[in-house]
Amino acid sequence: MGRPSRIERTRLFDRLSWALDNQWLTNNGPLTREFEERVADLAGADNCVVTCNATVALQLLVHAAELTGEVIMPSMTFAATAHAVRWLGLKPVFCDIDPRTGCLDPATVAAAVTPRTSAIVGVHLWGRPCAVDALEKLAADRGLRLFFDAAHAIGCTSQGRPVGRFGDAEVFSFHATKVVNAFEGGAIVTDDSDLAQRVRSLANFGFGLQSPSAAGGTNAKMSEASAAMGLTSLDAFPEVARYNRENYELYRRELGQLPGLSLIDFDPDERQNYQYVIIEIDEQVSGLNRDLLVELLRAENVVAQRYFSPACHQLEPYRSQPEVYLPHTERLAARVVALPTGSTISREDIRRVCNIVRLAVSRGSELTARWHQHVGAGKKA
Numbered sequence: 244m245g246r247p248s249r250i251e252r253t254r255l256f257d258r259l260s261w262a263l264d265n266q267w268l269t270n271n272g273p274l275t276r277e278f279e280e281r282v283a284d285l286a287g288a289d290n291c292v293v294t295c296n297a298t299v300a301l302q303l304l305v306h307a308a309e310l311t312g313e314v315i316m317p318s319m320t321f322a323a324t325a326h327a328v329r330w331l332g333l334k335p336v337f338c339d340i341d342p343r344t345g346c347l348d349p350a351t352v353a354a355a356v357t358p359r360t361s362a363i364v365g366v367h368l369w370g371r372p373c374a375v376d377a378l379e380k381l382a383a384d385r386g387l388r389l390f391f392d393a394a395h396a397i398g399c400t401s402q403g404r405p406v407g408r409f410g411d412a413e414v415f416s417f418h419a420t421k422v423v424n425a426f427e428g429g430a431i432v433t434d435d436s437d438l439a440q441r442v443r444s445l446a447n448f449g450f451g452l453q454s455p456s457a458a459g460g461t462n463a464k465m466s467e468a469s470a471a472m473g474l475t476s477l478d479a480f481p482e483v484a485r486y487n488r489e490n491y492e493l494y495r496r497e498l499g500q501l502p503g504l505s506l507i508d509f510d511p512d513e514r515q516n517y518q519y520v521i522i523e524i525d526e527q528v529s530g531l532n533r534d535l536l537v538e539l540l541r542a543e544n545v546v547a548q549r550y551f552s553p554a555c556h557q558l559e560p561y562r563s564q565p566e567v568y569l570p571h572t573e574r575l576a577a578r579v580v581a582l583p584t585g586s587t588i589s590r591e592d593i594r595r596v597c598n599i600v601r602l603a604v605s606r607g608s609e610l611t612a613r614w615h616q617h618v619g620a621g622k623k624a
């Protein structure tokens with residue numbers, strides 16, 4: 244699932260050579276600025292500030308917006324969304340998802356707002372955009388800031404509008420496993436130029452801040468080497484997204500008709516990066532246990548992931564919040580499997596993966612019964 248996207252190596256090496264010849268390795272160099280322009284273009288946003296990773300980018304936003312108290316977010320996300328907020332002493336408040344999209348349900352968000360709430364962070368899960376209009380309206384009505392963790396959603400659209408200019412700001416990740424990668428990297432995109440300026444200063448030790456921040460600042464800059472990789476990966480992105488789409492369509496043909504198994508779908512009218520191929524296993528119907536399927540695939544050397552399972556509120560240090568009950572999140576987290584995709588997998592490999600999945604589903608109840616016997620009460624409990 245997490246193999247790096249294919250790139251043209253000579254382009255990367257040329258850019259790295261150029262940076263070395265130019266003797267400009269970091270601190271807002273030409274490659275970083277070019278990368279920022281291209282990311283802003285893709286996102287249709289006025290400003291882009293790139294960072295060393297997306298987790299720190301989220302923290303910069305929390306600082307720049309001077310958030311306090313509670314931040315509402317989904318639990319169905321990568322731990323980084325919650326950790327970023329908690330690291331700064333704020334409390335992530337987990338809300339349930341709309342089961343049709345896997346993203347924040349605006350109604351549950353509205354119910355979770357308290358006098359301590361300062362912001363909402365939506366997550367465009369697997370590249371499918373949040374209910375951005377409803378969340379924007381809610382944030383405006385309640386006087387809250389609204390940010391989006393768009394780590395999955397570069398190049399995607401919502402109602403034809405590119406992800407990148409929703410809410411007060413959005414954050415992309417360019418981690419090595421993401422569809423566009425800069426080895427490590429992140430970006431904040433926003434139409435709010437003051438916010439962008441503030442974030443840019445905070446990412447550079449707070450230098451140049453108009454009004455000094457209580458936090459001072461940090462070092463969250465992206466290096467020229469990362470920008471060289473990011474640019475080269477962006478060059479390849481249209482081709483990678485096309486290849487991913489064909490992977491997804493092949494999975495759909497191979498697995499679309501199996502009882503108790505569904506492939507998450509994407510709105511055909513929206514642009515997508517098809518970065519993830521996610522199936523949901525309904526054990527009641529297929530008889531097949533989700534964890535067993537992952538084990539079977541691993542035994543055949545297929546790296547499938549439970550993505551995201553457990554959900555954040557089921558993980559330490561959040562697990563001990565007893566009041567959290569998120570039925571849709573728990574149901575989805577118990578069912579998901581991410582299958583291998585990306586630009587370096589062959590169609591032949593995908594057919595092999597699908598053969599294993601089909602075999603497992605066709606004998607779901609039998610395999611699951613045998614697995615329970617073997618694993619025994621001890622481990623299962």
Ligand SMILES: *Cc1c(COP(=O)(O)O)cnc(C)c1O
Pocket residue numbers: 296297298299320321323324366392394395415416417418428429
């Ligand atoms: C990858 C990811 C992050 C973290 O990104 P980094 O660049 O690794 O810090 C945050 N949120 C989500 C949803 C992610 O998938």
